Amino acid sequence: MDIDDILASVDRHDPSTPESTALDHQLLTRFWVAERGISELLPWPGALMDRMMERVRRQIETIEDLAAAASSDPYTDPTTTTTTTNPTRNTHQATANLTLSILQTDLSRTQYLLRSLLRQRLSKLTQHSMHYLLLLSAPSPNTSQSQSQSQPQNDDLKPEDTIPTPDTTGPNPPLSAPEVQFLHAHQLLLAKHYGDAFLGSFPPQLRRLDDNAGGTSMVQGPDAKEVVFVRCLVEEVRVVVPPGDGVEEEVLGGTAMRMGDVWAVRWEGVRGAWGRGEVEVL
């Protein structure tokens, strides 16, 4: 980090200024495009969402105040209105209506972004619910291992017993609290339904939903190898090959993206660069 970076970070915007509103809008838009474009769930941008929700709430209040003022206006002083003042009154009224319609359009656009973002996240959560539950409870893999070995003796194992309890104490949770709640409740209902419908008549050791007998886990996650389209925003970004298949460390790929370039690359190859804000998903 050089001196410019330090200066710029000290010169950070106060969240209540108009410039910061514009910046947050850009961040939300970019995050929405990314969330729509890639296969896995992105980390929950808690601070950004809190700021956006607060602004939406305030904007709704502003609009309600304006609407109330505009509608009550004709009734407050109808008697004092003379024909000569009517034209200016009308233009004033028209301007108020225009302002109101602009504010409402702007509000609807932001609400659309938020709604679409949240629904996309819910859809990803339901698609790979078990994967994300295991991810959330990942810090204790040993306990789940021992459970899976000890529980087959239990004769009345229910499918819902195999669902891990999400751990929300982490410093940077990938999901928001309501999302975790939804995910757990959703999977619990699903497991109950499976149990009642058909898993209940299976032998107890076949009732698990996180079976990994034979080294193959039945829990499927999103495919990080899918291609995404990205634009490189800094001088150069190298596509990487993450560890796997016996290779322990991250390997630099042969591809170097230059500033302004648009590339089709694997998501896992640019995930780190995306986290640093060096590429944007298109």
Place this chain on the structure above:
Amino acid sequence: MAFPLPRGITPPEISFLAEMEMVTILPRQRLEGLELLGGPVEPLIPPRRASVPLWLALLLKRQRRANILPPSWLHPESLSFILDIETQYEEYKETFSPPPPLPGQPFLHDRGERAVATPRFTPDGDKYYPAPPFLPQNVARDHVPAQELQTLPFHWLEVGNMLLEAASEDLVDPDQTRRLLKELREVRMAKIRSGVDALDAAAMGGGGVALTGVGAIELGEGRRFISGVIDGLRRIGASREQARREELAEEMANGGYDATQDDDDEMEF
């Protein structure tokens, strides 16, 4: 179903994004400055020009409260110049004409200059580099520097079509503009189709395919096809890739290429 749309933003959503592009308007009535959720809007005072988001410009235009000043690239002369680049030049035979540079990025012909990206900082302390639709690529300018080449911005087709539809009387020769946009679109679509051969490069880990200069809607239309082809090729080549990775792992474990090369050859026989 929580969400019915396929992954990757769809054409209507791309239009929605394109409506965030800033354009220049000539207001015909006064309006106070507004604090919108998308950022502040400057006060409109005729006859002073103002920059507003495209959706607001279209809203004002439809109510005859403003005229839109078309961006300089949306001019028949600029468009035919770009069409020339797309079709006549050998070096752009298979690639798109260059996009407008990002802030800090030098123009194409002065390659000596280095690109320098200067970040802004978000309230959370992360770096942020602005990109379309939040760059002034569609505002009207009185004075275009002579050395600057005309380029197609990321949302060229959407902005062009929306302006043609809602504000055709504000454009210079709308019929000619429409024809040129259509020609450009066809030329570039042919390039996307003929570029399928190159997609193999993105199927291996660490590889990628450059689509620099592509437009948003072109990417939106080609997205499913391109990603489908690459994912298909990846599955076909998965075992080859895994073998290569295992070889690499072995080399790393043994500490280098040369020492193990001979042993490996002998093992095969």
